[in-house]
Amino acid sequence: MRDAGREVSLYRDALPVASSAALAAQLLGKQTSPTQAAVRAERMLRIQEALNTLDPLDREVLTLRHFEQLTRAETAQVLGIAEAAAAKRYIRALKRLKDVLADLPGGLDSI
Numbered sequence: 296m297r298d299a300g301r302e303v304s305l306y307r308d309a310l311p312v313a314s315s316a317a318l319a320a321q322l323l324g325k326q327t328s329p330t331q332a333a334v335r336a337e338r339m340l341r342i343q344e345a346l347n348t349l350d351p352l353d354r355e356v357l358t359l360r361h362f363e364q365l366t367r368a369e370t371a372q373v374l375g376i377a378e379a380a381a382a383k384r385y386i387r388a389l390k391r392l393k394d395v396l397a398d399l400p401g402g403l404d405s406i
Contacts, residue, residue, distance in 0.1 A: 315346035318358050345395040353388035360385055 319342035346354055352374070359370045371381035 314358075315343045315354065318346055318354065318362055319343045341399050342396070345392055345399060348395050349388065349391055352384070353391060356381065356385045356388045357392065 316339070319339045346357075349357075355374070356370060359365045359373055360367075365373065367382050367385070368378050370385070371378040374381055374384075376384070
């Protein structure tokens with residue numbers, strides 16, 4: 296079994312930059328028809344733009360929780376912060392992402 300307490304970060308200084316493309320793809324899921332693929336590509340671009348406006352730590356929290364599927368405790372440990380702080384940062388990052396998406400042309404309805 297995996298023990299988050301025994302993990303050693305490969306990154307000695309700054310946190311790794313979360314890939315907005317990978318996170319956007321994870322958030323959108325998969326669609327198959329040509330029309331759906333075109334809509335998905337446009338949505339992915341909008342989400343990437345929104346993610347790129349976020350603070351790198353906010354992107355990292357979203358990546359750890361959604362892409363890596365870490366718990367609050369594991370996320371906190373990776374980031375080197377308290378669990379409560381990680382939970383608050385996650386909620387704030389989601390709210391910031393929602394606000395940025397709402398401000399894009401077409402708003403959240405187009406996503």
